[in-house]
Amino acid sequence: MAHSPLVQNLVQSLCCLPGVGPKSAQRMALHILERNREAGAQLALSITEAVERVGHCQRCRTLTEETLCSICRSKAREDALLCVVENPMDVMAIEQSGEYRGRYFVLLGHLSPLDGIGPDEIGIPILLDTISNSEVQEVILATSTTVEGEATAYYLAEHLAPLGVNVSRIAHGVPLGGELEYVDGGTIARAFAGRGNFS
């Protein structure tokens, strides 16, 4: 190892980031040290602050440093709509589409019995409790289309039915701008099964 201990520590710590291997970690370390120490110091500060102060929203469980996140606090949101997603990134993706104006509930995972993740671990009792004490009329299930995501959606649908709310699932099919020849068979099958009248 030609790197000095502190540089080596930095490279190793950067490897903890997802998608960063030893080579990119080295490139990042040298970028910080050679070109942008100020941004590096700022990054260290941002990490420390976030790690120490960011927790979960008490209502929707997304990441926030406040008791309630900005969406839960907002009065402009429709209380009748609740979208259930797996993680805070999904909230961000849906917000960026600008289409949805309801509220959210973040499971922070999906059912995965083999890993010991059951309904309690992903906050389903809290979700059911929230819904039965609220004006929610429709729950939109937006868990992912993996086996676990689908299983979670089925489980939720089953337990939401007795509460008398409408339960819907976001549509799955060919993405916009997607050319059929590059779309996988499973997606095409879903697109056919879910076809609607041409209006």
Added chain:
Amino acid sequence: MAHSPLVQNLVQSLCCLPGVGPKSAQRMALHILERNREAGAQLALSITEAVERVGHCQRCRTLTEETLCSICRSKAREDALLCVVENPMDVMAIEQSGEYRGRYFVLLGHLSPLDGIGPDEIGIPILLDTISNSEVQEVILATSTTVEGEATAYYLAEHLAPLGVNVSRIAHGVPLGGELEYVDGGTIARAFAGRGNFS
């Protein structure tokens, strides 16, 4: 923006890393906050320590928190050989090959007059001074094969000649395991121009 201010700060700070765009920064931020706060805290500490304490080796200019780096301090290195590279990553790459046992000099850049980077900015006076006061017999130019790297090599060769040291350039050609059909024309031309007797 659905992220809370602290999460948003973290995402923006992560964007300062090379090769990290808004999407990967978001993924990294959530990875730190959801799965690995301990590694995040450690990363912040490593960055702070490195940014505050790592400087350049007084002899070879590579990154180190000591006055002299481990290679310059080592007594097992050949003093007769000096390899000139553009940045500390190149030192690391050469060290990993395990082939070279001499010493290094890191330019921390390459000649680029349009950006105001002349011989003084990349430490050429220091290099020439070091060589004239030492036992160096051969200087191996390992600057990159970009236009600037080649120009830097030519400039160095010209100014090293009067000092009476041998000046060599690392070989350029087809990489090991490289199939000719995937190698670019410039590399093939260099491989032909630099061909040697088959032994």
